[in-house]
Amino acid sequence: MRMRILLYTFCLFALLSCDSSTPETENSEFPSLKEAAPFPIGVAIKSSHTSSSQRGELIGYVFDSITAEYEMKMDATYPSSNSFNWNGSDAIVNFANNKNSQVHGHALVWYQSMPSWVNSFTGTDAEFEAKVQDYIETAMQRYSGKTVSWDVINEAFEDGGTGNLRQYAFRERMGDDYIAKLFQMARAADPTALLFYNDYGMTYDSVKRQAMLDMVADFQSRGIPIDGIGLQMHLTTNTNNQQISDLITQVAATGLKVHLSEIDIRINEDGSLNSPTGARLEQQNQKLVSMVNVFRSIPLDQQFAITFWGLSDPDSWLINFWGNPEWGLLFDQNFRPKPVYCGFYAALGGTETCTAG
Numbered sequence: 398m399r400m401r402i403l404l405y406t407f408c409l410f411a412l413l414s415c416d417s418s419t420p421e422t423e424n425s426e427f428p429s430l431k432e433a434a435p436f437p438i439g440v441a442i443k444s445s446h447t448s449s450s451q452r453g454e455l456i457g458y459v460f461d462s463i464t465a466e467y468e469m470k471m472d473a474t475y476p477s478s479n480s481f482n483w484n485g486s487d488a489i490v491n492f493a494n495n496k497n498s499q500v501h502g503h504a505l506v507w508y509q510s511m512p513s514w515v516n517s518f519t520g521t522d523a524e525f526e527a528k529v530q531d532y533i534e535t536a537m538q539r540y541s542g543k544t545v546s547w548d549v550i551n552e553a554f555e556d557g558g559t560g561n562l563r564q565y566a567f568r569e570r571m572g573d574d575y576i577a578k579l580f581q582m583a584r585a586a587d588p589t590a591l592l593f594y595n596d597y598g599m600t601y602d603s604v605k606r607q608a609m610l611d612m613v614a615d616f617q618s619r620g621i622p623i624d625g626i627g628l629q630m631h632l633t634t635n636t637n638n639q640q641i642s643d644l645i646t647q648v649a650a651t652g653l654k655v656h657l658s659e660i661d662i663r664i665n666e667d668g669s670l671n672s673p674t675g676a677r678l679e680q681q682n683q684k685l686v687s688m689v690n691v692f693r694s695i696p697l698d699q700q701f702a703i704t705f706w707g708l709s710d711p712d713s714w715l716i717n718f719w720g721n722p723e724w725g726l727l728f729d730q731n732f733r734p735k736p737v738y739c740g741f742y743a744a745l746g747g748t749e750t751c752t753a754g
């Protein structure tokens with residue numbers, strides 16, 4: 398109860414304050430992650446979250462990087478071949494800028510977020526490629542100076558240890574070298590933006606990992622512009638720590654920036670829980686701390702950001718996707734920090750008192 402009152406008091410103070418940015422307060426029982434971290438701390442949000450003052454004050458206090466959970470993807474911004482829809486993305490970018498947070502654009506191309514017109518496009522391959530270039534220019538130039546980075550492409554490699562590129566319209570229309578073309582288009586569209594490749598599952602799928610690293614090495618040898626690699630890190634309490642460490646270390650060896658881009662840590666992988674247990678919450682905490690310690694061991698200029706894929710546990714995609722109750726994020730259903738929050742804070746180098754809710 399005290400935490401909630403404190404947080405409401407904190408929010409009331411924020412609302413009354415003359416400063417439009419989120420004020421720091423000495424009274425919070427949980428310190429700010431962004432104040433402790435030597436790199437941005439991010440959270441994925443939906444535009445519907447931007448109208449909540451409680452969410453807004455909490456996000457502004459804790460984080461300094463924002464990723465759109467789905468509203469900066471092509472199916473959201475380019476729903477028909479002759480019209481764009483920037484409503485959700487504008488709301489999120491404006492919210493982030495009002496909170497003095499950077500914006501990480503996610504994602505220009507993803508096989509799961511293609512608008513339906515892409516597959517039914519009747520023009521030539523050259524016309525398709527020109528339309529893709531126009532889309533990338535339009536999206537990136539709209540937010541140039543407001544987004545610091547973009548996932549140019551998300552999840553281009555197959556699962557299942559094949560190491561193959563996925564087969565879908567962009568590859569079919571633009572050829573096997575389509576990813577390089579997308580990065581070149583993105584660099585030309587907004588030279589100020591850092592360009593990332595983003596993917597998942599490369600802790601346990603070493604073939605996918607190697608295929609991605611081979612692509613990066615090829616890009617670097619050919620002068621194809623790429624600045625960073627996003628490791629989604631949708632983990633469980635059972636994810637192997639050595640595999641996490643090997644992945645981060647090998648990716649850092651490319652010399653590119655590393656973004657832990659979509660973190661959540663499942664504590665109910667076996668589906669046995671109807672509510673979180675202290676033991677599983679502590680395992681979640683230890684899993685994150687172990688990963689953050691590895692991340693902080695890579696060169697500082699490669700530590701791009703650590704981003705959580707949602708604010709509070711009920712927000713998480715995990716619940717619908719896996720069909721189980723799940724508590725994978727930093728805040729509980731009442732926006733109280735969980736043990737993993739305080740463990741994360743300490744792993745970032747924070748020294749203030751942190752009391753989980």
Ligand code: G3I
Nearest residue numbers: 443445466467470503504509510551597629659706713714
């Ligand atoms: O909120 C709207 C609702 O108003 C509307 O009526 C309804 C029907 O159109 O859509 C609702 O939005 C949905 C949104 O999730 C709600 O959060 C979108 O349709 C749905 O596409 C969206 O799914 C997102 C998914 O990517 C596909 O874009 C998830 O939120 C998001 O967590 C998930 O994130 C992906 C990363 O981008 C890539 N890595 C994997 C990760 C999980 O799949």
